[in-house]
Amino acid sequence: MARKFLYLIAAIILLILGAGVVYQLFPGWIARVAFVPSAEFEQQAAAAPNAYDDPAMWFARPGLADDPTAWRPDPDGAVTPGPDSAEAQSGDQLLPPAGAADAPAPAFPKGNAAVFFVHPTSYYSKSSWNAPLDDADANHRAGLFMRGMASAFADAGEMWAPRYRQATLGAFLASDRVTAGKAIDAAYRDVEQAFDAFVAAIPANKPVILAGHSQGALHLTMLLKNRVAGTPLAKRIVAAYIVGWPVSVDTDIEAMGLPACQNPDQKGCILSWATFAEPADPEMVLGAYDGTIGFDGRPRADTRMLCTNPLTGTPDTVATADANIGTLKPVDGFKAGSLVPGVIGARCDEERGLLLIGDANVAKDYAPNYVLPGNNYHVFDITLFWANVRADVLRRLASFEGKPSPVPPAAAPAETPTS
Structure with missing residues (x-):
């Protein structure tokens, strides 16, 4: 009996080792098996013309209770509710971690902008190509993502974050690009309709900030191209944060109607980055990117991606860890968190425009789960630089409004690569 048990243990070990080897050699195949829907694509009916007049179609909008974007981390580990949250309005406080001091008041008053944030993919099911609302x-994960990501933009003004029938994660891994494209297009139509409702609801002279991550950032690129470029609205854009989705400097920027940001207080411009620790293996990302066509009709293959260093607010620069004024260290799945300064540096690589953050062993403590193959820190594109992103948007808004900046100047780029 003991010998049979040892044989069983040995077989399990071999299976585990084999699975690990397969995952390392064929991560794309494993992901497709795990996430690509086996169901037929179902055409999504258009939302009702006034669908986004309903507050229930939004995760965040002015006057909405339980706004996940009102969450704030605190440098000491306490959690600060935003001024518009239900907790703040009722006088109750979100509970800080045990032993932490009471949460202080928010560091910045609300700005005067309207922020349109599109959340990343939070639907992972294989049962359908588009998420049911x-x-x-999916909605729980979207709320967690907005706590960790959208909260960095929320001090700039009133937050608007729509619910939409997002394409499932498998749509971005599927070899059937026709079906995947239908799912992504269906999701975009919801986002576009929500954006039109957002623009109609805010004052005509109100500054606008666009922000999104991953699938949300993809939809923002289309909004810029279809709804902003060449319109009066373009003059009201403080900045567009297209994070975690590649933007080709050569084939995309011009069609999006705004230039890439070149300095940390520039207004009316685009920022974008995609984060990898080292050693980085971006083959899966670059392989997909190189197979696409840019907005100007030319292939994106071998073109450079826009890389804005979030620590400097400028493209193609290097910043050491002391320029990072606060990495968000999540606790309990982003239900809580603290800001830790001076840990993560960043540099834009010279070849393709990836944002590299140095040794993966340093970064892993701030990204406890969900690091993708190739040391891809996609899920943490914003949280690794949370305080710098918040400062960046406040700085650009002050520049747009011609007011003194409420935050210090951005760090100057370093002269030597960070490691």
């Missing part, structure tokens, strides 16, 4: 798991 009432999917509990």
Whole structure:
């Protein structure tokens, strides 16, 4: 019996080792098996013309209770509710971690902008190509993502974050690009309709900030191209944060109607980055990127991606860790968190425009789960630089309004690469 048990243990070990080797050699194949829907694509009916007049179609909008973007981390580990949150309005406080001091008042008053934030993919099911609006798991994850990501923009003004029938994660891994494209297009139509409702609801002279991550950032690129470029609205854009989705400097920027940001207080411009620790293996990302066509009709293959260093607010620069004024260290799945300064540096690589953050062993403590193959820190594109992103948007808004900046100047680029 003991010998049979040892044989069983040995077989399990071999299976585990084999699975690990397969995952390392064929991560794309594993991901497709795990996430690509086996169901037929179902055409999504257009939302009702006034669908986004309903507050229930938004995760965040002015006057909405339980706004996940009102969450704030605190340098000491306490959690600060935003001024518009239900907790703040009722006088209750979110509970800080055990032993932490009471949460202080928010560091910055609300700005005067309207912020349109599109959340990343939070629907991972294989049962359909587009998420039902009432999917509990997807909505829960979306709320967590907005706590960690959208909260960095929320001090700039009133937050608007739509619910939409997002394409499932597998749509971005599928070899059937026709079906995947239908799912992504269906999701974009919801976002576009929400954006039109957002623009109609805010005052005509109100500054606008666009921000999104991953799938949300993809939809923002289309909004810029289809709804902003060449219109009066373009003059009201403080900045567009297209984070975690590649933007080709050669084939995309011009069609999006705004230039890439070149200095840390420039207004009316685009920022974008995609984060990898080292040693980086971006083959999966670059392989997909190189197979696409840019907005000007030319292939994106071998073109450079826009790389804005979030620590300096400028493209193609290097910043050491002391320029990072606060990495968000999540606790309990982003239900809480603290800001830790001076840990993560960043540099834009010279070849393709990836944002590299140095040794993966340093970064892993701030990204406890969900690091993708190739040391891809996609999920943490914003949280690794949370305080710098917040300062960046406040600085650009002050420049747009011709007011003194409420935050110090951005760090100057370093002269030597960070490691």
